[in-house]
Structure formats: structure tokens, C-alpha cells
Amino acid sequence: MSKTSRDLSPxxxxxxxxxxxxxSNPLKYGCIIVANILANEYKGRIxxxxxxxxNVWGLKVYPHISDxxxxxxxxxxxxxxxxxxxxxxxxxxxxxxxxxxxxxxxKETGKEGEKREKEIARIARKGGMLLVGPNTMGIYSASVSxxxxxxxxxxxxxxxxxxxxxxxxxxxxxxxxSAQGIGFNKFVSSGNExxxxxxxxxxxFAQDPASKIILLYTxxxxxxxxxxxxxxRITEEKPVIIFKSxxxxxxxxxxxxxxxxxxxxSKIYEAAIKQSGAIRASTVNGMLDxxxxxxxxxxxxxxxxxIVTWGGGYGVIASDSCELAGLEVPALPQExxxxxxxxLPSYWSRGNPVDLVGLINRDIQPKCLDEVTKxxxxxxxxxxxxxxxxxxxxxxxxxxxxxxEDADATWAESSSQKIVEDIRTLVDKYHKPIVAVTLTTxxxxxxxVLEKRIPAYSTLETAAEVLAKMYEYKxxxxxxxxxxxxxxxxx
Amino acid sequence: MSKTSRDLSPxxxxxxxxxxxxxSNPLKYGCIIVANILANEYKGRIxxxxxxxxNVWGLKVYPHISDxxxxxxxxxxxxxxxxxxxxxxxxxxxxxxxxxxxxxxxKETGKEGEKREKEIARIARKGGMLLVGPNTMGIYSASVSxxxxxxxxxxxxxxxxxxxxxxxxxxxxxxxxSAQGIGFNKFVSSGNExxxxxxxxxxxFAQDPASKIILLYTxxxxxxxxxxxxxxRITEEKPVIIFKSxxxxxxxxxxxxxxxxxxxxSKIYEAAIKQSGAIRASTVNGMLDxxxxxxxxxxxxxxxxxIVTWGGGYGVIASDSCELAGLEVPALPQExxxxxxxxLPSYWSRGNPVDLVGLINRDIQPKCLDEVTKxxxxxxxxxxxxxxxxxxxxxxxxxxxxxxEDADATWAESSSQKIVEDIRTLVDKYHKPIVAVTLTTxxxxxxxVLEKRIPAYSTLETAAEVLAKMYEYKxxxxxxxxxxxxxxxxx
Numbered sequence: 001m002s003k004t005s006r007d008l009s010p011x012x013x014x015x016x017x018x019x020x021x022x023x024s025n026p027l028k029y030g031c032i033i034v035a036n037i038l039a040n041e042y043k044g045r046i047x048x049x050x051x052x053x054x055n056v057w058g059l060k061v062y063p064h065i066s067d068x069x070x071x072x073x074x075x076x077x078x079x080x081x082x083x084x085x086x087x088x089x090x091x092x093x094x095x096x097x098x099x100x101x102x103x104x105x106x107k108e109t110g111k112e113g114e115k116r117e118k119e120i121a122r123i124a125r126k127g128g129m130l131l132v133g134p135n136t137m138g139i140y141s142a143s144v145s146x147x148x149x150x151x152x153x154x155x156x157x158x159x160x161x162x163x164x165x166x167x168x169x170x171x172x173x174x175x176x177x178s179a180q181g182i183g184f185n186k187f188v189s190s191g192n193e194x195x196x197x198x199x200x201x202x203x204x205f206a207q208d209p210a211s212k213i214i215l216l217y218t219x220x221x222x223x224x225x226x227x228x229x230x231x232x233r234i235t236e237e238k239p240v241i242i243f244k245s246x247x248x249x250x251x252x253x254x255x256x257x258x259x260x261x262x263x264x265x266s267k268i269y270e271a272a273i274k275q276s277g278a279i280r281a282s283t284v285n286g287m288l289d290x291x292x293x294x295x296x297x298x299x300x301x302x303x304x305x306x307i308v309t310w311g312g313g314y315g316v317i318a319s320d321s322c323e324l325a326g327l328e329v330p331a332l333p334q335e336x337x338x339x340x341x342x343x344l345p346s347y348w349s350r351g352n353p354v355d356l357v358g359l360i361n362r363d364i365q366p367k368c369l370d371e372v373t374k375x376x377x378x379x380x381x382x383x384x385x386x387x388x389x390x391x392x393x394x395x396x397x398x399x400x401x402x403x404x405e406d407a408d409a410t411w412a413e414s415s416s417q418k419i420v421e422d423i424r425t426l427v428d429k430y431h432k433p434i435v436a437v438t439l440t441t442x443x444x445x446x447x448x449v450l451e452k453r454i455p456a457y458s459t460l461e462t463a464a465e466v467l468a469k470m471y472e473y474k475x476x477x478x479x480x481x482x483x484x485x486x487x488x489x490x491x
Numbered sequence: 492m493s494k495t496s497r498d499l500s501p502x503x504x505x506x507x508x509x510x511x512x513x514x515s516n517p518l519k520y521g522c523i524i525v526a527n528i529l530a531n532e533y534k535g536r537i538x539x540x541x542x543x544x545x546n547v548w549g550l551k552v553y554p555h556i557s558d559x560x561x562x563x564x565x566x567x568x569x570x571x572x573x574x575x576x577x578x579x580x581x582x583x584x585x586x587x588x589x590x591x592x593x594x595x596x597x598k599e600t601g602k603e604g605e606k607r608e609k610e611i612a613r614i615a616r617k618g619g620m621l622l623v624g625p626n627t628m629g630i631y632s633a634s635v636s637x638x639x640x641x642x643x644x645x646x647x648x649x650x651x652x653x654x655x656x657x658x659x660x661x662x663x664x665x666x667x668x669s670a671q672g673i674g675f676n677k678f679v680s681s682g683n684e685x686x687x688x689x690x691x692x693x694x695x696f697a698q699d700p701a702s703k704i705i706l707l708y709t710x711x712x713x714x715x716x717x718x719x720x721x722x723x724r725i726t727e728e729k730p731v732i733i734f735k736s737x738x739x740x741x742x743x744x745x746x747x748x749x750x751x752x753x754x755x756x757s758k759i760y761e762a763a764i765k766q767s768g769a770i771r772a773s774t775v776n777g778m779l780d781x782x783x784x785x786x787x788x789x790x791x792x793x794x795x796x797x798i799v800t801w802g803g804g805y806g807v808i809a810s811d812s813c814e815l816a817g818l819e820v821p822a823l824p825q826e827x828x829x830x831x832x833x834x835l836p837s838y839w840s841r842g843n844p845v846d847l848v849g850l851i852n853r854d855i856q857p858k859c860l861d862e863v864t865k866x867x868x869x870x871x872x873x874x875x876x877x878x879x880x881x882x883x884x885x886x887x888x889x890x891x892x893x894x895x896e897d898a899d900a901t902w903a904e905s906s907s908q909k910i911v912e913d914i915r916t917l918v919d920k921y922h923k924p925i926v927a928v929t930l931t932t933x934x935x936x937x938x939x940v941l942e943k944r945i946p947a948y949s950t951l952e953t954a955a956e957v958l959a960k961m962y963e964y965k966x967x968x969x970x971x972x973x974x975x976x977x978x979x980x981x982x
Contacts, residue, residue, distance in 0.1 A: 104848060109838035168802020168876060172930040179932060219807050245804070250820040251811035254803075254844050283950055284808060285930065311659020312745075313736070316710050317775060320742035329741040347600035353745050357595060385659060439663040439776065441670060441932060459774055 005203040008196070010097035011130055012141040012186050012204070014073030015044045017148065018065055018096075020087050021078035022048030022056045029102060029150050030078040031056065033138065040147035040154055047072065064090065071095045076138065076148050081105025081116060084134065088120045092127030099124065101134035102150060107192045108135055108256075121194040136191030137167025140174065140184060143210060149187075151175070158183015160291050161211035163201045165190050165218050169284060173217070177288050181447035185210045199230050206234040213239050213294055215287050219246040219255040221272065231276035236480055239294045239473060240278040241287050244269050277476045279469045286465070289457055293466040296453040297433035299474035300467065302379035304328045306372040307353035310365070310385030314437065314460065315353030318382050321464035327380075327471070329353070336375040343367050362386075366422035373426045373434065380433045380467045381426075386419045387438035387449055387456055416445065420452045427454070433470060435463045496694040499687070501588035502621055503632040503677050503695070505564030506535045508639060509556055509587075511578050512569035513539030513547045520593060520641050521569040522547065524629065531638035531645055538563065555581065562586045567629065567639050572596025572607060575625065579611045583618030590615065592625035593641060598683045599626055599747075612685040627682030628658025631665065631675060634701060640678075642666070649674015651782050652702035654692045656681055656709050660775060664708070668779050672938035676701045690721050697725040704730050704785055706778050710737040710746040712763065722767035727971055730785045730964060731769040732778050735760050768967045770960045777956070780948055784957040787944040788924035790965035791958065793870035795819045797863040798844035801856070801876030805928065805951065806844030809873050812955035818871075818962070820844070827866040834858050853877075857913035864917045864925065871924045871958045872917075877910045878929035878940055878947055907936065911943045918945070924961060926954045 017037065021030040030050070034057050037046055048056040051063040062068050065075060065087075075096045077087050081103050091099050106117040117134060124131040132139060137150040142157035151171045156178040164170025167189035174184055186208070188201050198218065205211040214234065221227050221244070234240055246255035247269065273280050279294075281287040305322045307329060309315045319329050332340075332352050340354060343364050348357055354368055365386055373381050423434050436449065436456040449456040457463045508528065512521040525539055525548050539547040542554040553559050556566060556578075566587045568578050572594050582590050597608035608625060615622040623630060628641040633648035642662045647669040655661025658680035665675055677699070679692050689709065696702040705725065712718050712735070725731055737746035738760070764771050770785075772778040796813045798820060800806045810820050823831075823843050831845060834855050839848055845859055856877055864872050914925050927940065927947040940947040948954045 105838055113838070164804070166802065166804025166807070168800075169804035169808075172802075172876070176930045176932060217804065219804070245807045245811055248811045248814035250814040251807050254798075254807045254810040254820075254842070256840075283952055285950055307745075309659075311657065311663075313655070313657025313660035313708065313710070316657070316736045316742050316745045317660075319745040320736055320739045323739035323741040329745075347596055347604070349747075351745070385663075439667045441667060441934065443932065443934070459776055461774055 005200050006130065006196075008098075008130060008201065008204040010073040011100070011132060011139060011188075012146075012208075013143050014098070014146065016047065016070060016072045017042065017044060017074045017076065017146065018047040018049050018062075018068055018072045019076045019078065020049045020065060022050050022061060023053055024056050028078070032152055033076060033078060033102075033148060033150060034059070036147040036149050036152055036154075039152075040145050042146045043144045044073075044146070045070070065094045065096065066090060068094070071097075073097045074148070075099045077101045077103065079103060081113065081134070085116065085119050085123065088123045088129075088131075092123060092129050096129055098130035098132070100132040100136060100138055100148060101191070102136055102138055103133075104135045106134045106194070117192060117194045124195055131195035132188060133191035134194060135167075137171050137189040139189070140187040142183070142185045149174075154178070155187065156181065156183040158185060159210070159212035159295055160184050160215060161186040161205040161208070161213070162215040163188055163190055163198055163205070163217070165193075165198070165220075167191070169217050173215075173284070173288065176285065179443060180288070181450040182288055182292060185212070199227060202234060202240070203230060206237060211238070213241065213291055215291060216240065216242045216278075217284060217287070218242065218244055221269065228272055228276045231278050235277035235473075236477070240276070241281055241290050241294070242273055242278045243281040243284045243287050244273065245284070277473075279473055282465065286462065289455070289462050290466055290469060292450065292455040293433070293435065293470055294473070296455060297427060297435070297470070298431045299477075300380040300433050300471045301474065303468070303471045304330050304377055304379045305464075305467065306332070306375060306378035306381045308356070308365075308369050308372050308381065308383050309353050310356050312355045314384040315355050318353060318384055318437070318460045318464065321461045322382070322467075325464040325468035327464060327468050330377050332372065333375050333377060336371050339371045340368055343371075362419065365419055366426070369423065369434070370426055373430050373432055378432070380471070381435070382437060382460065382463050382467070383423060383434055384437040384460060384463075386423075387416045387436055387440060387445065417448060420449050420454050420456075423454050424452045433467065435466060437463045496691050497621065497687075499589075499621060499692070499695040501564045502591070502623060502630060502679075503637075503699075504634050505589070505637065507538065507559075507561055507563045508533065508535060508565045508567065508637065509538040509540050509553075509559055509563045510567045510569065511540040511556060513541050513552060514544055515547050519569070523643055524567060524569060524593075524639060524641060525550070527638040527640050527643055527645075530643075531636050533637045534635045535564075535637070536561070556585045556587065557581060559585070562588075564588045565639070566590045568592045568594065570594060572604065572625070576607065576610050576614065579614045579620075579622075583614060583620050587620055589621035589623070591623040591627060591629055591639060592682075593627055593629055594624075595626045597625045597685070608683060608685045615686055622686035623679060624682035625685060626658075628662050628680040630680070631678040633674070633676045640665075645669065646678065647672065647674040649676060650701070650703035650786055651675050651706060652677040652696040652699070652704070653706040654679055654681055654689055654696070654708070656684075656689070656711075658682070660708050664706075664775070664779065667776065670934060671779070672941040673779055673783060676703070690718060693725060693731070694721060697728060702729070704732065704782055706782060707731065707733045707769075708775060708778070709733065709735055712760065719763055719767045722769050726768035726964075727968070731767070732772055732781050732785070733764055733769045734772040734775045734778050735764065736775070768964075770964055773956065777953065780946070780953050781957055781960060783941065783946040784924070784926065784961055785964070787946060788918060788926070788961070789922045790968075791871040791924050791962045792965070794959070794962045795821050795868055795870045796955075796958065797823070797866060797869035797872045799847070799856075799860050799863050799872065799874050800844055801847050803846045805875040806846050809844060809875055809928070809951045809955065812952045813873070813958075816955040816959035818955060818959050821868050823863065824866050824868060827862050830862045831859055834862075853910065856910055857917070860914065860925070861917055864921050864923055869923070871962070872926070873928060873951065873954050873958070874914060874925055875928040875951060875954075877914075878907045878927055878931065878936065908939065911940050911945050911947075914945050915943045924958065926957060928954045
């Protein structure tokens, strides 16, 4: 953590939370947020605040923050913009340590709003209170099971920490990831960043051991130079994955980039992100694809891919995707080919990709994968077509009268679970990344794959992109090491 | 249908099907294929053929094709390559009208295989028997409920007909589509195309009223000039969507493109596909995204997009995606802005995209959408963030003790179904395409959206790409009309 950055623990590890604007009217966020906090089983104390209600979701309501019987770590404010400055004053007076202002109606709406925003930032800073937002959808923290979010989401706890300048993109990523079995440690919708900025959240997540990887959705980077310096330092410790939008005229106009944002074209951003050593996702959902790759797999030592597929078409598209992503698809060593000769019918291609030529006997799959993975000139592996959809097999199940059978049993009966376990074993044995590709979108299947800590992507393009970016990150780390060694020698 | 192309009805509308190599050994395709045919409830007669078995899945087995008590329309051959020429002879002798050779071990394996392949093609042609493959995963036809496929899949019947040079890509698309509620009319894995080629399948699907749209996965186009001419003619009647792989050196090497394939670089293919008027998908799964757009929506008359979102971040990414796809995001007419002024809080952006600024009252959504859709300078609409995941709402449901509630009820209770119905109504009212974007990957939700004939994409990039390609197709049709009118005037 840099000297200037503050300790954000009151926001992400509060012992108590109050909600100003709590209400039992289910059409108001003051109701939904309390529901989220309760449903997520927050480990601290909760104080709904509202002078005109007495009971929200079964909790005692306090008229004002000053009535709460303790000094509160975090206050969430869900009240019209006009009322916010006064509430911020009250919070400061009651020694509240941090506040989230979810209300809109600030800088994003024009001059008057901007003035109001400056006012609340001034009061908070003067009072030594941290301020999230305004115009934010809130925060999530697995550390204390706190889901202080506007949309009714129950994120899955995990290792990813996410900062999003857009509340809806951020919370949708939480929902999407959680539905896929991808877990989050901390999340903040940074909103207008009147007080705490992206970089400060990033520095906090950087020193937080529970945040294994940092994701950032941004529309405009402020503090350009500083951004590069700070992120560069962080990426040496943990991966930072960024999706930057507002890269076109229409996009920039939609984002109405704020003053102070890193000016100019997509290329300037690209250069800044590259210089920072952060990994740039090509789509917003792609941040999650990259995250699971970095989380679960070792980094590749080189850029040479081995491709093993159940089906030739996969091999062709995988080869295309790897080459276009800057990876190599080298010929396999003679030794590997000879080993696979003993496993596959004589008419197998003897090349890379290795196509398993429609074999029904799936015991041979892990053996072929083993040979390719251990080949000396292979740094990373794409295994495509091994994880079957539960809808594959449906014909047989229907005939056998087992159509309605329990999903888990169907899964267990399929060979998919076994192959994923085998893949995991190979990753751990050879310390090389293996990613799976499956056209199934069945969430039950995909969740079970992720539980084994194997990323399963729905397209070969994604698999190639993730591996290429893991290699790029590794290369950057190596460069840094080399520099340090040189510096040591020269010293 | 051109004069040279043959009637492929014996393959896609057979009254009877025989399977040479049928067996009760579940580890053989001769077993799985019969299971598929039975499970899919084929409307014709089925004759398993095997001299050493008597009963397969409860069906009487005949020793040889000559023992079958009728002249069979379609024979499926699942026997080792060496045995195939003899079976082809037998079929011709028994007046079989068409045959599918699923066996591998032909041209794809070298000289000897190539010789064998020429031999079976020669026998079939001489005997006037149509030949699918060899090295194919089979065919599907909703017209007669026939799933003569190697993988155990039950495709959903529908309007899309698919030709795939790769069996695994093709059958995976069937499985993927069906899992998402996307239906297919006919499918063929064209295999080595010893007899029937892609173009002949395409001509057959072109004149088939049940095939509303044609999809093609190809690794190498043969008959370059002819391809352009034939496809050009077809695209004037119905959309043809193509994904071409083997566009890199590594990909081409994996595909080991056959002699006679349209030689050369990705650019040549690109030009040929463009010239043909076909729509080129940028990913293989993307073919399905495009297909539902073309199937369910009217073509846009211009390239101007209106964007309505629940959340500002969506608007930014949507604007980026549209501009990068060549679409315009124009300012809204003053009249439209005034109408929306009456619907949204005063601080709404007054621009395009229209962000619904976090409104909980979802009754306003369709009203805003209506205003944008009817705006005179808007040709097509992206509606993002309206279709919620069923996992959104989970917090509230948990608190209300309704966590385990029936999925359909949860869906019905959400506002998603209503908004999709409203969107459909707007499409039909204004004859402009509206695509939805939702980050949910929940298949139950997505299927219900598709049932209303509204495409729901998981990324804004996809939505923009589909709309851009629908516009391009419309532009091509207009050009053709103009030419015809000019020709008439000159005549």
C-alpha cells in the first residue's frame, strides 16, 4: 500500500453497518439492500435508519444514525441526492468510519449535481470519513459476508476482487460469475469516485491476501501516469485484468468522460494498460474467462501449444485461434508420436492437433493428453470436446427410461467428471496449464468442471486468448526478474 | 435447384432406413445410431442389419440388406473401411436409393484410403445411389424425425438447416442450439464429400421450404467460381450463414485442405463469401446467434441504432460495439426526447443510449422502448439489461422462504417475461428489429425468451454484429432489386 492510500477496512470489513433510508417498501432500494445484507448472512450488526418506520425485515429501525448504540463502521445512504449532504454531516458527527452513497443526482447530472458532489466529498474528508460513490451500486465483501448491493444478488465467495466504474456491469458480472461457479472476494461499484478512486481500491486489494486477482471495468482512467506506476507495481504481485470501454466516439459520448480522465483515443489507453503490465480483456465477460485461467492454472513457460481434440473441426479452429493469438502450434516430438501410435488407430493424423478420431473408448483420452502434456516442446495445452453436455446422451437415457434421472447421477455416469479429474492431475504433475473447451453451455456441467479448478471455455478463441495472455503476463514477470538480476550484478 | 443437382429426398425424407453394422454393443456406433433413430421417434421403418445378431434395441435384425422386405430409401453404414465397398455393392444391388458411410479410413488417411473412396463413389454413381460421406457423423431431418447421427443427440425441430464439413462441430452445434431452444430442420455432416458436395446440399436446402435459413461450417471451399454463383442465387431467396475455418497456416495444416479446394489465403475466402452475398460469422457458435436474428426479426432498413439500457455501462459498451461494427448511434429526435422526459426522472441523459437510470418500476421500460423504436431516425434497437437472471432476485426469495420455488413460477414472477412480450409486440408493430442483451446464461430464462421469438445475446458485441450483418444482407437485397428495376427499364 502506498503512503497516500488509506486503509479501506471499514468499508470491506465493517463490524457494523447502518442503512439510512431503510424501508419496508419493496419497490425501494432501501428495502432491497437490507434484504441482501440479511440474505447473505452478514457477520456484523445491522442498523436500519428511518425516522418514520419501526421495523424492516424484522429488524428494529432507528430514527437517526445518532440513535444507534455504537460507532458504526459503514453507513449506506439510499436517499434522494438533495438529502445526502445533511446525512453525510450526521454520519461525520456520529463518528461513522465510512459511507456508501448509492444515490444518483450528482456530477453525472450537471453543474448543480457536481457542486453537491464536491460538498459531500469535502464534508467526508474533513471528518475523516471514507466515501464510496456517489452514484454507486454498493459493495460486496466475502470477508464479512456483506452484500451491500442494490440488485438482489448473492455472490459466490471466492478469490477474485472486482472494481467496476459501472454498477450494472459490475453487479451483472457478480451474478454471471456466481451462476457459473466463479467466486468473488470483494467488489466495489466505484461510482463517481468523489472521494475514493479506482487506484485507491486497487492498492487496497493489492495488499489484501484474500484478493488473489484484481478485475477492473473502467470507462475512463483518471491519473494516467500514476495509474501506470501503481498498476505496474501491483501486477508484479498479482494479475490485474482490465476491460476498458468507451473506446469509440459513440462510446466516449455515452460515457461522457469526466474531466481529468486519461484523454484521447483507444490507442493511448491500450499503451497505458500495456505499459502497466495489466492484462486487457477483449470483452467484458471475457474478464471472468481470464480470471479463472490465472486463478487455477500455472503460468506457461513458453508460447507453444499442444492441441488434443475429440473431433477434427475443433483442431482446425483451435489452430487458427492459437496462431491469430500469437501462439505456436509446433510439430510433436517423434517420441510423443510413437507413444500415441500405441494408443490411437493407425490412421490418426500424427500431427498437432491430435484428433482422437471419434474414439468411443474414453480411457484413451487421458493417456493421449498425458503424452502431449509432457512433450518437451509443449508449454500449454488445449483439450477440446472431452466435456460433454448432459444433453449428449439424452437419446440413450430416453431409451433406457432414465430421462428424468437425477442430474448429478447423469453427470457421474458420463465420462466428463473423470476426464476433468485426469486433466487436473496432469496440470499438477507437469506444471503446465491445460484449458478445456466444450460447446456445452449447461451450467450444472460447467460448475462441476470449475469445482475441479479446470477452466472450461465455450469457444476455442477464448481458450487461445486466455493462454496467450497468461504467457504474456509470464513474459513480463520474467523481464522484471532479469532486470532485477542485472541491477544486483551492477550494484 | 440447378439442372445438375439431384433430388436428395431419399436422404432427408426416407420412408425406410437400414443400418449395416447395427449391434447391441453399446460401445459401438452401430448401437448408438439405432438408439438415436428410435429415441427421436423416426416416422419410417427401421431395419438393423447384422449377420451375427438377432435383436438390437428390441428390433428384428436382418442378416443382409438383401433380406429386407422392401427397397430401402436410406442405408447407414457403420462398418470398418475395408468392408465398405462390398456393402455399397450390396446396396446398389438391392436398389437402395441413398447411403451414408460414417466409417473413417478414406481420403483423410492417405493414398490407399483415397483409392477406396474413389471406388465407393464410382460404385454408387454407377448404381444411381446417392452417397453421403464417407467419414461423416450422419444426418438429421425434422421432416421425418430422423436422427441418424453418431453422437446421442436429440435435436430440437425448427427452421435452420445446417451443413458441416466437420462432424463434431456440426453435431455440437445441434446440441448447443437445442439446449438453447434453437431448432433445426435438416443437418448433414458432409464428410469427405466423395459424391455429394456442399453445393449440392445447399441447392437442396435452397428449394426446401422447411429450411428457412442455411448454415455452413467449412474448412475449405471447393469449386470456387461455382460456389459464388450458386450461393449468390440462394442468398437472394434465403440467408446463408457461413463460418470458414482453416484461415491461418496452422489451421490450414490441421485441415490438410484437399486438392480442388479454393486455394489460398483467408482474404480470398473472404472475398468469395462476400461476393456470394452470404453472411460470414466471426465465430462458429456465432452462426447460431446470427441465425436467430435472421429467423425472428425483420431486416433493418438502415444502419441507425437506438440503444435502451438498464444501466449506463451497457450503453457505453453497446455504443462502442455498434460503431466498431459500422453502425450509427444517432442523436434522438427532439420529439422522442420530449416523450421520454415525461417517463424518466429529470436527470436522464437525453441522449442515445437511453439509460433507464436504475428505475425499479419496470412498467416504464416498454414505454421508453416504444418511443425509441418508433423514432423516425432509428432503424434497429438494442435493449440491454431487461432480461434478468433467475439468480437475480434470489436474495429476496431466500428471505421470503421461497428459495426452492418452482423455476417457472420464479420466472413468471419476474418482469422478464412481460418485457420480452412487450419487445415482440414492438417488433411486430414497427417492423424494426429489436435484439435483447442479457448477461444471464441461465438456459431456462434464455429458452423462454426465444420462445417469444426474440433473440437474447450474452454480449453487446454479438448484438451489434448480428444487427450489422442483417443490415448488410438487406443492403445486398436492395442492390439486387435496383439492378432488376434498371434492367426492366432498359428492356
